[in-house]
Amino acid sequence: MQLPTAVEALSALAHGHRLAVFRLLVRAGADGLPAGEIAREVGVLPNTLSTHLTILGHASLIRSRRDGRSVIYSADYDGMRDLLAFLVADCCAGRPEICGSLADAAACCAP
Template sequence: MESKAAVTALSALAHEGRLAIFRLLVRTGRGGMAAGEIARTTGILPNTLSSGLNILSHAGLIDSRREGRSIIYSARYGAMTELLAFLMDDCCGGTPEVCAPLGDILARAADCDGTCLAPLETTP
């Protein structure tokens, strides 16, 4: 991932509402969720939701498809994995135990269908 794409993705996620939308779509899985259901679940007003979905889409973090009268949104797990990999690229500074928990998360995200990102139990 290029730095510019990472900045765009991070900027898209740097808003409480957009982050909530993205996390909901990650949990939902590859089947995705209709815009109306996203609005009901998050409590985000439709016009704000539309803007947030547009920003996340332009950042390459979500996809959309039409099913009948609904637009279904889903997380792009590959883009999420690329962003995580970019953030961890120079991790550890010679001490791999620092990044071990992050490596576990990245490995799970690589094959994720939305059900695999339950919080890890970590010890400080």
């Protein structure tokens, strides 16, 4: 991941509602959630949610797919892994004990 892409992703997450949406979709797993359910869970109006979803999508943090008349949103785990890898790429300076717990926390994201 290049710096501009990382900045876009971090900027997308630097808003309370967008961060809440992203975390909700990470918990929801690959099945994702319809937009209406996301709006109810996060407590935002549908038109406001649409803007947040667009920003997260442009940052490669979420994906959408059509299921009949509904649009289902899910976390983009590849984008999330890329961002996490970027953030820890220079971690530890050759001293793995510094980042030990961080590596454990990210183990769930290993492909």
